[in-house]
Amino acid sequence: MELNGKVAIITGGGSGIGRATAIAFGKAGAGVVIANRNVEKGEEVAQFIRSNGGKAIFVKTDVTQSEDVEALVNLTVKEFGRLDIAFNNAGIDGSHLPLAQQSEKDVTDLLDVNVKGVWLSMKYEIAQMLQNGGGAIVNNSSIFGLNGYPTWSVYTATKHAVTGMTKAAALEYAQQGIRINAVGPGPIETPLLEVGTGGNPHSYSGFVPMGRIGQPEEIANAVLWLSSDSASFVTGHTLPVDGGVSAQ
Template identity: 70%
Template sequence: MADLSDKVAIVTGGGSGIGEAAALAMARAGAAVVIGGRDAVKGERVVQAIRDSGSRAIFQPTDVSRPDDVKALVDRTVSEFGRLDLAYNNAGADGEQVPLHQQGVDGASFLVDVNIKGVFYCMKYEIEQMLRAGGGAIVNTSSIFGLNGYPGWSLYTATKHAVTGMTKAAALDYAQQNIRVNAVGPGPVETALLAKGTGGDPHSYAAFVPMGRIGQPDEIADAVVWLLSDDARYVTGHTLPVDGGVCAQ
């Protein structure tokens, strides 16, 4: 396990799925964790699990599409723990799986607000604090859809390509200021979101994966923890596929 001892971390979308797994893994690695999310019940449940394990955690209500919410998340982190060292910007939405001409205009605005603007707001306010602290590390959630194209997912693919590109550019902005910026590109992962998108059978995507199975949230979380840790100290601007080989096809 990579070491995050004495670090202070933010996780958005940390109340379920990959975000929950990452928050728990980061706490096990030694970090104090601030969970930002829209669902207080889910967020507080993860906070309690972290506290029960002997680590520190708090929940801050956060809708990443609202810049004031994101700023409040970062400000609360600093007020509670004194600084910000690490951030996992995971909150996102997936949209409709239909051809481009059938995509709704309102749905397009929602995806842009959450998946693109939300990551921008998070990085903006996180990096401001990291510059004051002398450095830090950020991981964004992109996707295999941020590395390849797939039919029926034009808007989602566009937003995740934006995350991949924003990750690269931000990494170059701060490469000499001790702030690393990377992303993970999950493939199909067993989460409630994937279950909903597959009509309740997320394992139906297994045939799409060269390894013959879908991933588990903790497998993405392990990659996130590694990228945030000093074990990855020479890695920046990279989107790491964690996908069972999907992007190798």
């Protein structure tokens, strides 16, 4: 799949799934804008893409702040002239505790990043894409946005929100040339999962029908397809990429 001439934003592009997707987009020929709170990681990914012949810039971005997200889109257009694709990937998982033991701060942070951050990103991305005549947006939901899991109640709620927001927004813009979908990753070997499992992300392998956890590149491939013209008749869909977990 080629994205020559396309311009893409990836939030949370400094590590894990975001990093893998940014690199995949760069290889496919897109101009890539990496948005990340961590400057060192974001700059490293942009430099890696450029050193391999791609086009990429880094923009320090906090997706919970409207001025940051608006500036991100404006800088994208200033640098590349347009915006065609966005992967709204930035997210956090919070504390793994029963609902009644969650702190108000943790809940507020989860809602701010995982729900408000996706809403703000789409708000400014869609406004720009309408000026281009269309585009493709992929949001990072989760298998937690399709099912319920104990001790993950608030995180699960935020990912259900992403899944629902994806469906509704897809219907709102279906006749205006903007396709909006989501991916639903299962356990993926990322720094986030490593922290959440106490250093052994592969401990989740027994939870997966395929008997292993996934790799970031496997999610990146799904995002690349949903963003490309190969998925031209797909909108409002959350695509599980989970080794069969959601089929159980």
